[in-house]
Amino acid sequence: KCGLTNEGVLPSENYPDLVFRELNISLQTLKTSYIDVYMLHRDNLNMTVAEILEPLNEAIAKGYILSLGASNWTYPRVDEANEYAYKNNMKGFAVVSNNISLAVQSEPFYPGLISTDRAGEQWHMEKQIPLIPWSSQARGFFTGRWTPQMPANDGFTKRMIEVYCTDDNFKRLSRAKELGEKKGYTAVEVALAWLLHKPFPIVPIVGPHTQEELASCVKATTLSLTEAECKWLNLDE
Template sequence: MKHIHIKGLEKPVSKLVMGSDFFRLNNPHEVSEILGHYLAIGGNTIDSAFIYCGGESEQAIGIWLDEMGNRDEMNIFTKGAHHNEHGPRVNAEAIRSDLFTSLERLRTDYIDLYALHRDDLATPVGAIVEALNEHVEAGRIRAFGGSNWTHERLQEANAYAEKHGLIGFTFSSPNLSLAKANEPFWAGCVSVDEQALRWYEAQQFPLLSWSSQARGFFSGRFSPEISDNADIVRVFYSDENWTRLQRAQQLAQEKGVSTIQIALAYVVSQPFPACALIGPRSEAEMQSCRDGAELVLTAQELAWLDLSAAIV
């Protein structure tokens, strides 16, 4: 499998990152089986978060790492400082509390990739950068980034870090998919738009995309006549996205692959370091993701799929 490099990490990050929002303590066999399939295709990075499954996702990963004895071979990507019922929690105290809990659950003394799950525009970026630097210096995290941070806030944070001789954000995890979101899937989520794409390319800033396949929009399960999934309808149903789907279907037929593999290839073929978070639940789905990630789309194909070019 292809990889990208993220500043602060010794190990490269596989282009496909395994999602774990279905990992629980009552399905250890499924967790082990799926992660086995993931290792078999060359994956080395597992995504989780403090809030996933009430903490069971991180716990399940920690148990698996212990059983396999392969902690040093894997990149662990987890997130913290998500808001709660009282509001935003992007502050030094919440970051420290969530991080220490995640370390305990994951049965490790360091996190390879640590991201702030949300942003809080009311909190100055300087205080956030300083808090995260404390944990890098202590060896608790190797690299930090923002999940659902705009590129403007990332740029602001890194300008502060450079001015004060600190480590800055070295990766980002927003939503990037061929289907463009009409509105956030969840409150506070950030999807990459055209302006952001130009920034990521100019900066060559690593991006780890969640919902990289638009939550199954390209799987064949959806059409303008099917409206039984209110969230998919709300977020992805648009004339432009139906055109993108049709173009993906056409290109898939020409290349002899599936439409959803074209959608995955769209993410990992971007002209900057990009990875796709995936959530396959079977060996066949895992192999489909592997094959999709091996596809290389040209700049002209990317533009055509994204309606920026009339012909491919």
């Protein structure tokens, strides 16, 4: 990734230098001569798409990057960037990394973060551009440990309650548990499997802390869901 800062936007100051400086750090850390997908962590609406894409395409021309990704970009802005790239014989964004999970965020977890809504899903269906969603398991919401009544003793717990502890999300959790019990899976595994049944290319980012959690993520890939079950889980019927 490029542009990992606490500012909430892609840094504009000395941006071309930033691209190559952070790219070199990534290449050295990964011990490789090129990166398959170089992802911008944020957008900056004060910069034109030309300003953003041109240094990245310079790195592509040098063989350091194979493809580009956009994280926390709106879909109209991705379209703008890709249209500019097409018209100028450059590479645009080949993947998008925004949030999506069975539990819907009531608001961005942190300022500037973008979630894929239904219009965004339609965008991915039409263009078949892959989505690499972060917080794909809703930061552990489907473990059932989060409730509105629990004490918010730290900032993270406070945000979990504010962002995820909604009536609809608890209905989704209940349905994931119910379906999982019938099929021999946990609610966490059902929620991840639901994502894997999207009608477009999707590679959810997971964050297992233990071997057991990793095994659970792998198990989720073996769960088959019908279209009706996917709709039911998401309260669509």
